[in-house]
Amino acid sequence: xxxxxxxxxxxxxxLLYVVSTIFVVQLCYGRVIDENAWIALFWIILLFAAFNAVxxxxxxxxxxxxxxxxxxxxxxxxxxxxxxxxxxxxMILGILSLLVFVLFMGMPSFSMGLFLPAFLLGCIGISxxxxxxxxxxxxxxxxxALMAILGFPVVVPLLxxxxxxxxxxxxxxxxTAEIIKSLSALLMIDTVVVVLAVILFPYLWRD
Amino acid sequence: MIKGLWWxxxxxxxxxxxxxxxxxITVPALPVIHxxxxxxxxxxxxxxxxxxxxxxxxxxxxxxxxxxxxxxDVMASESVYNGLFFGIMGLTTGMIWAKFTWGDFWTNDPxxxxxxxxxxxxxxxxxxRSSIDEKSMRARISAVYNIFAFMLLVIFLGVxxxxxxxxxxxxxxxxSSTMEGLDINMRLVFYPAAIGWLLVAFWILQIRARKxxxxxxx
Numbered sequence: 001x002x003x004x005x006x007x008x009x010x011x012x013x014x015l016l017y018v019v020s021t022i023f024v025v026q027l028c029y030g031r032v033i034d035e036n037a038w039i040a041l042f043w044i045i046l047l048f049a050a051f052n053a054v055x056x057x058x059x060x061x062x063x064x065x066x067x068x069x070x071x072x073x074x075x076x077x078x079x080x081x082x083x084x085x086x087x088x089x090x091m092i093l094g095i096l097s098l099l100v101f102v103l104f105m106g107m108p109s110f111s112m113g114l115f116l117p118a119f120l121l122g123c124i125g126i127s128x129x130x131x132x133x134x135x136x137x138x139x140x141x142x143x144x145a146l147m148a149i150l151g152f153p154v155v156v157p158l159l160x161x162x163x164x165x166x167x168x169x170x171x172x173x174x175x176t177a178e179i180i181k182s183l184s185a186l187l188m189i190d191t192v193v194v195v196l197a198v199i200l201f202p203y204l205w206r207d
Numbered sequence: 208m209i210k211g212l213w214w215x216x217x218x219x220x221x222x223x224x225x226x227x228x229x230x231x232i233t234v235p236a237l238p239v240i241h242x243x244x245x246x247x248x249x250x251x252x253x254x255x256x257x258x259x260x261x262x263x264x265x266x267x268x269x270x271x272x273x274x275x276x277x278x279x280d281v282m283a284s285e286s287v288y289n290g291l292f293f294g295i296m297g298l299t300t301g302m303i304w305a306k307f308t309w310g311d312f313w314t315n316d317p318x319x320x321x322x323x324x325x326x327x328x329x330x331x332x333x334x335x336r337s338s339i340d341e342k343s344m345r346a347r348i349s350a351v352y353n354i355f356a357f358m359l360l361v362i363f364l365g366v367x368x369x370x371x372x373x374x375x376x377x378x379x380x381x382x383s384s385t386m387e388g389l390d391i392n393m394r395l396v397f398y399p400a401a402i403g404w405l406l407v408a409f410w411i412l413q414i415r416a417r418k419x420x421x422x423x424x425x
Contacts, residue, residue, distance in 0.1 A: 132355070139348050140339045150335065153328035154355065157362045185366070192358060200351045203272055 054130035086127035221403025253297035260290030268350035280346035318376035321363035
C-alpha cells in the first residue's frame with residue numbers, strides 16, 4: 001500500500017514553487033530581516049507548500065481509483081498510508097525548503113535541540129490534519145475552495161504553537177520545562193489528529 | 208398546555224431576573240474593570256450556552272455515526288447553528304465590553320483569537336453542509352467534521368490560552384481572576400443567569416429542530 005503511493009506526484013513542482021516563493025521574499029526584503037519576521041515568513045511559506053502538496057492526496061483522485069483502493073485495502077490502512085506518505089513528503093519538503101531559506105535569508109541562532117523536533121512534529125501534524133481535511137473536502141462538490149476553508153482553522157492551532165516554539169528556541173538559555181511543555185503540546189495535537197483520523201475515516205470512505 | 212412548560216418558564220424567569228438584577232446589585236469595585244464587571248452576567252453566559260450547544264451537537268454527531276438516524280443529524284446541525292448564534296452574541300458582548308475596558312473592539316489576545324478561529328471552524332461546518340447535495344452523505348461527512356471541530360474548540364478555548372504566557376482576558380494568564388473577585392451578591396446573579404440562558408438555549412434548539420422536521424415532512 002505504501003509502495004503504491006510512491007508515484008512521482010508533483011514533488012518537483014512544489015519544490016520549484018517553494019524556491020521561487022523564497023526567492024521573491026529575498027527580493028522583497030533583501031538579506032536583512034529580523035528573527036521574528038524570519039519565523040513568520042518561513043512558516044507561512046511552508047504552510048502554503050503543505051496545502052499544495054497534501055491537497056493532491058485525495059482531491060485529485062478519481063472515483064475509479066478510489067474504488068480500486070476500496071477493493072484492495074481496508075480504510076484504516078488507506079488513511080494510515082496516506083498520512084505516513086504525506087508526513088514523509090512534508091518532512092522532505094520542509095527540510096529542503098529550510099535549506100533553501102537558510103541559503104537565501106540567513107539563519108537565526110536557533111537552539112537546534114528544540115527547533116528540530118518541533119519542526120518535525122509540526123510537519124507530521126500539519127500533514128495529518130490536512131490529509132483528513134482533504135479527505136473530507138474531496139467528497140463534496142467544490143473541493144478546492146472547501147479545502148482552504150476547512151483547512152485554515154484546523155492548521156492554525158498547530159501553526160500558533162510552532163511559531164511560539166520557534167520563538168522560544170531563539171532565547172539563549174531555555175528552561176527544560178518550557179521545551180517539554182511546547183513539545184508535549186505539539187505531540188498531543190499530533191496524536192489526537194491521527195487517532196481521530198483513524199477512527200473517523202472509515203465513515204468517509206464508505207459509499 | 209405546552210409540554211415541559213415549567214423548565215421553559217424557569218429559564219425565562221431566570222434570564223429576566225439576571226438582566227434586571229444584573230443592573231441593580233452593587234458590585235465590588237475592582238481596578239480597571241469597575242462597573243463593566245456586570246458584563247459577566249451576559250457575556251460569560253453566552254459562551255456557556257455556546258459551549259453546551261456545541262457539546263450537544265458533538266453528542267448527536269456521535270450518535271448519528273453509530274446509528275445513522277436522520278433525526279440525530281437534524282439535532283446535530285441545528286445545535287451547531289444555535290451555538291453559532293450564541294457564539295456571535297458572545298463575541299459582540301465581549302467586543303462592546305472590550306471597547307470600554309481596553310479602549311478597543313479587538314486586541315491581539317490568545318483568548319480572543321481562539322474564539323474567532325473556532326467560530327470560523329463552525330462557520331466552515333455550515334459551508335460544508337451546504338456544498339454537499341446528497342442527504343445521507345451530507346449528514347455523515349458533516350458529522351465527521353463536527354467531531355473534528357469540537358476538538359479544535361477544546362484546543363482553542365481550553366488549551367492554548369493556558370499555554371500562552373499572557374492574556375488580557377480576565378481570569379486567564381495570571382490576570383486578576385474574576386471568579387475569585389466574585390462576591391456573594393454577584394454569585395447570586397451569575398449562577399441563575401447561566402442556568403437560565405442554558406434552559407433558553409435548549410428551548411430554542413427544540414423549536415428549531417421541530418421546525419426542521421416539519422419542513423422535511425411537507
